[in-house]
Amino acid sequence: MLALVLAVLIGGFAYVAQPRQDSPEHSSNSDAANGTSAARLFAQALGHPTSTIEGNFSPPEQDGLMFVFTPTSPFTADHANQTAEWVRLGGVLVYASERGDAELDRALSVTRLNGFVPSQKQLGNPVLDGVTTTSGGDFTIPLDASPTQVPILRTDGGFPVGYIQKLGLGKVVVLADPLVLCNGYLDKADNGRFLSDLLGLVGTGTAVGFDEYHHGLIISDFAPQAWVATPWGAAILWFLVAVFAGLLLRGRRFGPLVPRPPEVARADVEWAVAVGELLRRSGARALTIGMLATASERAVATRTGLTALPRDRFWNALYARAPELAAELADAERALYGSAGGDAEVLSAAQSLHRIAYPPARDRPRRPTTEEAR
Incomplete structure (x- = not known):
């Protein structure tokens, strides 16, 4: 009976935890409209070897390109400084996040304004080849670009929502609205051309990495696929099967039944x-x-x-x-x-x-x- 209840609970949790067509962290492993799997496939089609950064945080090779989308697991000071140093040595970083990460913003000197502005239509800077407008989310928090940070995308109201900055030997592209690079938006306006321009910041054949390390542990990690597609999931699944089989074969109680003592009525006194x-x-x-x-x-x-x-x-x-x-x-x-x-x-x-x-x-x-x- 205990094994049956345990199996029902696990099955119910697995059903509830099934991945939905949504990726608020804009994962490169997600095919949702707000996922970025198409960006990874597009980079592969252009001849770039791609990889996802998982397990241990390690940026791509020195002159490579790395995408960081909306970290849900905060950067540590060491990881933020490591990323900034990697850029200074020649790497190209595309950092797209609605609210940003405190440590990464500090390491890259990113400043964000308070409040939201309409951002469905974003105007491109002539520095972007073939990009006149891009289409994003309804509202976003604009950036406060310094003189060394050149705006490449602005809202109709003139607020910067994207800029490029030279940092040492490398470059940093900061976007306040990651949706312009997401699956459901690449066919809108000039979003696809914009992604192509970003990939063009590095040479053909250069490695492109997508940071999944800082997306942390999310509910989709407990999806049914993870129970068979990952070593820890398979181990837990086999353990539960063994426990269920053992209890089923044992088929007897853990001990004798203990009768409940009868309650004694207390006197009013x-x-x-x-x-x-x-x-x-x-x-x-x-x-x-x-x-x-x-x-x-x-x-x-x-x-x-x-x-x-x-x-x-x-x-x-x-x-x-x-x-x-x-x-x-x-x-x-x-x-x-x-x-x-x-x-x-x-x-x-x-x-x-x-x-x-x-x-x-x-x-x-x-x-x-x-x-x-x-």
Whole structure:
């Protein structure tokens, strides 16, 4: 039974975790509209050997090209500095991210403005061959380009959303809207030409890498394909199969059934003792005295056909109907509130109240009828 429940849970999780046609991190392994698998295939078609950077972060060869799309696993300071140094030694980096990465922005001196601007239509700089306009997302956070950072894409409002910068022997292209390079946008406006121009920043046959290392662990990593396509997935799958088979073949309980002991009904006095002990331990003397007086007044009101609230009306009616009982109850309450000693005095006063509230049957006065009360 346990194995069956475990198998059902795993199957349900695998179903829920199936990869959807969405890639907010713009993975080069995704065929979704916002994925970038087409960019990798396009680079291969142009004669560039391509690779995905996974497992360990290591940029391509020295004069290569690397794409970094929207890191979901933050860059460390070491990785950011390593990337900047790789560019200075001759590498070309295309860094496309909606909000950027704090460490990589620092290492590359990327500054972003606050707020969003419309970016569906982006105007190309003449430095881009054959690129007049590109099409991107609805809104983006624009860049604040410095004098050494040459804008290559601007919005209709003139805000830079892409620039190129020479850094040492290499170049950095920063894009505020990665969608211009994504699968579902390459056939719009001049997006395809723009990707071709970026690949043209390096020579034919130069290695092109796509950073998947900083996309971290996402829900699609637990998809059913990962259970058979990766070593860790296959190992876990075989382990679960072995556990299921073992439990199925064993076919018996883990131990003898232990009967549940029957519940013993507690007497009312036990509950009273428990509540009293809690009140005593918490030092709630005033609360205890108030509870005793209120309970006694309620019991006397029931016996005499009066209402216990409001208290002033109850006492006035009690003195009018049963003056002796009212005087006796008042004396007992005064003794209760005036008990400055220990628990013994409180107990004695409480016993007096109890005798008044619940007198023996032979001493209990007859409850007046409705006619007598009138």
